[in-house]
Amino acid sequence: MLQGPGSLLLIVLASHCCLGSARGLFFGQSDFPYKRSNCKPIPANLQLCHGIEYQNMRLPNLLGHETMKEVLEQAGAWIPLVMKQCHPDTKKFLCSLFAPVCLDDLDETIQPCHSLCVQVKDRCAPVMSAFGFPWPDMLDCDRFPQDNDLCIPLASSDHLLPATEEAPKVCEACKTKNEDDNDIMETLCKNDFALKIKVKEITYINRDTKIILETKSKTIYKLNGVSEKDLKKSVLWLKDSLQCTCEEMNDINLHFSVWPELSLFCCGSKTRLR
Structure with a gap:
């Protein structure tokens, strides 16, 4: 070895x-x-x-x-x-x-x-x-x-055995949250915008994930202080994504519903769009 x-x-x-x-x-x-x-x-x-x-x-x-x-x-x-x-x-x-x-x-x-x-x-x-x-x-x-x-060569001659590795760390923005209707409504109310949107492209820059949105495929729930023109120019970032996993990012053909930190169920303030 x-x-x-x-x-x-x-x-x-x-x-x-x-x-x-x-x-x-x-x-x-x-x-x-x-x-x-x-x-x-x-x-x-x-x-x-x-x-x-x-x-x-x-x-x-x-x-x-x-x-x-x-x-x-x-x-x-x-x-x-x-x-x-x-x-x-x-x-x-x-x-x-x-x-x-x-x-x-x-x-x-x-x-x-x-x-x-x-x-x-x-x-x-x-x-x-x-x-x-x-x-x-x-x-x-x-x-x-x-x-x-x-x-x-392979790292180990025991490669035929099932790997026993620690469970990968899940990115904070991608952790499943048990929210009831009241929690969801509170999140909607305290943010400037909320929408369900499709991911167009995912690229990796340094240790971060850059997420480009497919603005033609979206469902808008709330849009205060943010224009659709702003959405067309916006990208999202998942910080330090190479140090964690995010199952939601595995298939860009899906529509995502993620809360403010990642904003693919784009819920947040105008400053989150860049």
């Missing part, structure tokens, strides 16, 4: 004599000419790989991204899958592709092992499918080396 750059380096030194000639490792580009990659510090705003056990990554990476800008743009789309916790090694697998570990003494890029890909796919592909996304060709497990080669 690889625990960090030190243990990676030991495996590299032991295996270096067995490595073949250098060639491109970019998926879908088997004839792509070899291009020497460079070690770059993993930026703090690469949230997908926040807290990963190594500090430096290779560019170009294993997905063909040649700039850090490309990596940041593409990696953000995979954060929700990590948050679903479908497999304990999901982040490890994805980061081995988006931000492959970089060792100064080794030119070759270390790929994820075939078994790592298979285990993550078996657990996470059904989750993706439930939301209408197939397992992408660029993550075809047959592309990756067997475990007896130099590669990033």
Whole structure:
């Protein structure tokens, strides 16, 4: 099991004599000419790989991204899958592709092992499918080396056992509240606006979730001091969302009913709309 750059380096030194000639490792580009990659510090705003056990990554990476800008743009789309916790090694697998570990003494890029890909796919592909996304060709497990080669393995040989992890923390704005009719009426009365609205798009910026509203699909219950024009320009934020889970955010095809803190049953004051 690889625990960090030190243990990676030991495996590299032991295996270096067995490595073949250098060639491109970019998926879908088997004839792509070899291009020497460079070690770059993993930026703090690469949230997908926040807290990963190594500090430096290779560019170009294993997905063909040649700039850090490309990596940041593409990696953000995979954060929700990590948050679903479908497999304990999901982040490890994805980061081995988006931000492959970089060792100064080794030119070759270390790929994820075939078994790592298979285990993550078996657990996470059904989750993706439930939301209408197939397992992408660029993550075809047959592309990756067997475990007896130099590669990033599963974290534990006990991966076939059910994971026993702590229950994920639920975002404060997404906690279920047992409210009776009086509580709901009080909330409606003390706020400037209340509406039921559909989410158009969800993106991740730093550690927060940015929620863009589909203003054409809404039910307005109350709208004092806030115009529909204001609603069209507004976005909502779920702060520190990467440190917690929110089941309501798993399917943007649903209409949400959430109270003031998240405001997707948009109930609050005008200052909450930005």
